[in-house]
Amino acid sequence: MNVQSMGSTSLFEDEPDGTQEAIMQATYRALCEHGYAGLTIQRIGDEFPKSKSLLYHHYDGKDALLLEFLSFMLERFEATIPDREHDDARDHLEAILDHALPTDLDSERAEFRAAMVELRAQAATDEAYREHFSRNDRFFRRRLAAVVRRGIEEGVFRDVDPERAAAMMLSAIHGAMQEEATTDTERTAAVRNELRAYVESRLVAPDDESEAIE
């Protein structure tokens, strides 16, 4: 799903200060190594300098811990979406797309992305997870729509429905990430390119005159 590419090399500093953050980091590592399916308290404990029972001192249980971890990651993702530093709405949009769907991932990040796909799948049956992902999607979709709307106002984009264009792009991003995580073939680059072409042909207004669609 959404979260990736936020820190520099790793998502965490090598020396986490608080115990809280050390637990988040341990969870992150365990998730990368074993995936959600293989994620146990034991495994998180293994990545954690202190003992595994200490986890229960800080969190009510596995569910609560994972929920906190999810919150932590989603907030981090939302906080790092490119914002405002671009003159042109089109550049801004491209930057956001690159942020959400980076094409060159080191293996750690690829593993984490796969783990996030697994994590998101839990939302199918877990109400709390669903709320988090709903909120995160809404947030990101609105950001996309805002940029499209700005592009329209500035005359660089056609007069499309910003909400719908945003929905389409977000779905393509989610789909590409899911495919990347669950199939052998590399799909991200292809989708990223076609997404670029989509922006080009559906969003970008012709040089001469902006022509309304729909």
Next chain:
Amino acid sequence: MNVQSMGSTSLFEDEPDGTQEAIMQATYRALCEHGYAGLTIQRIGDEFPKSKSLLYHHYDGKDALLLEFLSFMLERFEATIPDREHDDARDHLEAILDHALPTDLDSERAEFRAAMVELRAQAATDEAYREHFSRNDRFFRRRLAAVVRRGIEEGVFRDVDPERAAAMMLSAIHGAMQEEATTDTERTAAVRNELRAYVESRLVAPDDESEAIE
């Protein structure tokens, strides 16, 4: 993911003849009711007229059973993709998109679709699952690409890269299904509409003259 909308009311006849098929049906039901996360041999046994130990007589174990179920469903999906009955490549494409992303699902099918998203997520760590989904995606993507190619040859579509257009559409479909399964908001219809607009503005050739892109 991909599988849905194949039978008439339910995916199975009410009276399955063989034990094999009865087990597939029981698995289907258990999956709809409890999701992949809550799927146990016990639960499958509960939906099955015979005893739970009988499952081990027919399959080597849970993994083997689920793998067989996955095969069964994916084949079923592939066999029901609309084919050839349309004169126009554009109609054909729309029919395929409707088949893969139906906008009106009864609750049973919606549950099953959610379960398939969970199932697919397992492919992130399970090699055998990954192979199945890789194959299924490739099959469906080629079908899409073939229709696009046909449209180009017939002059109804622009001269785009068929593979890339297919990749984009497939990702959007996967993303929409994933979002539908993992968030509260209804997203399928919006994506389906924007997918239609994508076909319109990126694929369909202008009336007068077909103009090359890219």
Next chain:
DNA sequence: CGAAGGTGAATGAACGTTCAATCAATGGGA
């Protein structure tokens, strides 16, 4: 002293799997 941080061992439930034992159908030989 007392509270917070921290530990290792123990507990108990859930779950996949095994197994010895029946039952049903089949078929061949006397």
Next chain:
DNA sequence: TCCCATTGATTGAACGTTCATTCACCTTCG
């Protein structure tokens, strides 16, 4: 035709493992 051996279907009751969680106990520091 009758008998019985064979085989596959079927069952209920265990078994063993994995895993989250708890608990009694220790340490440190204000």
